[in-house]
Amino acid sequence: MAVLKSILLALAAILVTFQLSDAGPHLPMATGNLESIPCGANLPVICQNTAPRRRLLLEDTSRQITVQTSVGNILGWRNQNSFRFLCISYGEAPVGELGFGTPVAKAPFNGTWSAINYKAICPQLPGSTNFTTISQTFVENDRAKGQEDCLHLNVYTPSIKGTGETGLPVMVHIHEGSYISGSGGYVTLDPGNMVSRGGVVSVSINYRLGLLGFMENGPAWPRSSARSCRR
Numbered sequence: 001m002a003v004l005k006s007i008l009l010a011l012a013a014i015l016v017t018f019q020l021s022d023a024g025p026h027l028p029m030a031t032g033n034l035e036s037i038p039c040g041a042n043l044p045v046i047c048q049n050t051a052p053r054r055r056l057l058l059e060d061t062s063r064q065i066t067v068q069t070s071v072g073n074i075l076g077w078r079n080q081n082s083f084r085f086l087c088i089s090y091g092e093a094p095v096g097e098l099g100f101g102t103p104v105a106k107a108p109f110n111g112t113w114s115a116i117n118y119k120a121i122c123p124q125l126p127g128s129t130n131f132t133t134i135s136q137t138f139v140e141n142d143r144a145k146g147q148e149d150c151l152h153l154n155v156y157t158p159s160i161k162g163t164g165e166t167g168l169p170v171m172v173h174i175h176e177g178s179y180i181s182g183s184g185g186y187v188t189l190d191p192g193n194m195v196s197r198g199g200v201v202s203v204s205i206n207y208r209l210g211l212l213g214f215m216e217n218g219p220a221w222p223r224s225s226a227r228s229c230r231r
Contacts, residue, residue, distance in 0.1 A: 081192035120147035
């Protein structure tokens with residue numbers, strides 16, 4: 001008990017005499033009151049993350065890395081939390097004869113697929129939950145945002161093959177939106193911090209929405225019939 005008391009007294013003495021900077025004011029910690037600190041004061045730190053600073057609106061994507069997959073090379077990047085590969089195509093563009101049908105796996109490609117930035121979301125109407133309005137707008141006004149070539153997935157991982165960790169569990173996030181809106185690339189749901197702390201790989205996907213993704217009703221209206229309505 002005496003040893004613990006001595007340690008606490010020593011820490012209190014250090015805090016009382018602690019200086020904000022070589023020329024800065026002493027911080028009167030002994031009073032227990034809140035005190036203002038000059039905006040120009042240089043605050044010392046005990047530890048510091050050496051990873052590059054993350055800016056909310058502009059990510060530093062300069063630390064890039066290329067990985068080999070069964071379909072081709074994928075170019076991604078790393079921030080302070082995780083490696084990330086954004087908007088990797090997992091299926092051929094669902095247009096023309098492929099519209100309304102089961103997704104067709106992406107064919108092997110030459111060169112390198114850039115997975116640095118988020119790409120197109122699947123067609124949807126912003127802010128509307130009225131199914132009648134959505135149907136009429138798609139057909140008549142063509143106000144939907146997004147592109148049909150949107151079958152993409154995002155991969156966030158704390159490590160990659162050859163960097164130490166293997167066999168990590170994988171979490172797949174299928175975004176919400178009542179099947180008519182949303183995207184796998186919501187910035188507010190970025191899993192980078194989770195994967196860095198939890199030792200897990202996170203995958204989020206885009207999928208076709210509304211009429212383009214769910215225009216069928218079992219045997220009464222199969223996908224094959226929906227294809228015949230394609231313009």
